Amino acid sequence: MYKLYNVKAWGSLSIHLLLEELGVPYTNIWMTADQVREPEYLQINPLGMIPALGLADGRSLYESAAIVSFLVAAHPDGGMSPAFGSNDYGEFMSLLHLMSTELYPTISLASGNSAYAETSAQDAHIVATATALADRYWQLLDDRLAKHGPWLMGKEFSALDFYCFMLSIWGKPSEAALHQRFPRIAKLAAAVRARPKLKAALESHGVVDLGGYGG
Numbered sequence: 001m002y003k004l005y006n007v008k009a010w011g012s013l014s015i016h017l018l019l020e021e022l023g024v025p026y027t028n029i030w031m032t033a034d035q036v037r038e039p040e041y042l043q044i045n046p047l048g049m050i051p052a053l054g055l056a057d058g059r060s061l062y063e064s065a066a067i068v069s070f071l072v073a074a075h076p077d078g079g080m081s082p083a084f085g086s087n088d089y090g091e092f093m094s095l096l097h098l099m100s101t102e103l104y105p106t107i108s109l110a111s112g113n114s115a116y117a118e119t120s121a122q123d124a125h126i127v128a129t130a131t132a133l134a135d136r137y138w139q140l141l142d143d144r145l146a147k148h149g150p151w152l153m154g155k156e157f158s159a160l161d162f163y164c165f166m167l168s169i170w171g172k173p174s175e176a177a178l179h180q181r182f183p184r185i186a187k188l189a190a191a192v193r194a195r196p197k198l199k200a201a202l203e204s205h206g207v208v209d210l211g212g213y214g215g
């Protein structure tokens, strides 16, 4: 059975929703921010970050996009990705990695208190630059939804939509403001929230309603 190392409304949210949608058994382990930084957790994720997924043989996986890629491959009947090796799958991977390696860290930088800044002026510069770059990526995703929606893979709902939803709840200055700028992202987020299988998980993260994350 899997073990999900989970913090409310952190990067484990997309994995939590994916596990629920797939209907596979897992043990949910709620963590505090302090526990994530403790040496015991570094044995599970050496990066000291959420998410991590414990496997039945005692190993653990980290990096959210890797966990998504693993789960959709381990449970292909769950229908959470296009067929492996298809051109659609290639596109699925491009979008997953765009969101995990570009948009996710850019959103983190846009949140401020960057380790890269020595002064508050430097931090303000990083926040402004990262906010503008994040908006560029959001526009790209919104444009794709406008052309090929309602989901990121067109008519097929997939694990990408959970991932996109998770990033959108961290919208700056608020989720609602992000929705105003990117209406198709707003539509996608509302449609994810409306999926019956996800109700309990969304409630447990406090993100059933718009702005549940804190804005």
Ligand SMILES: N[C@@H](CCC(=O)N[C@@H](CS)C(=O)NCC(=O)O)C(=O)O
Pocket: 010, 011, 012, 033, 036, 037, 048, 049, 050, 051, 062, 063, 064, 065, 100, 104, 108
């Ligand atoms: N590249 C990582 C990024 C994960 C990440 O940034 N997680 C944040 C939470 S959303 C975290 O655990 N931060 C550690 C901390 O704040 O102590 C991934 O995709 O899994």
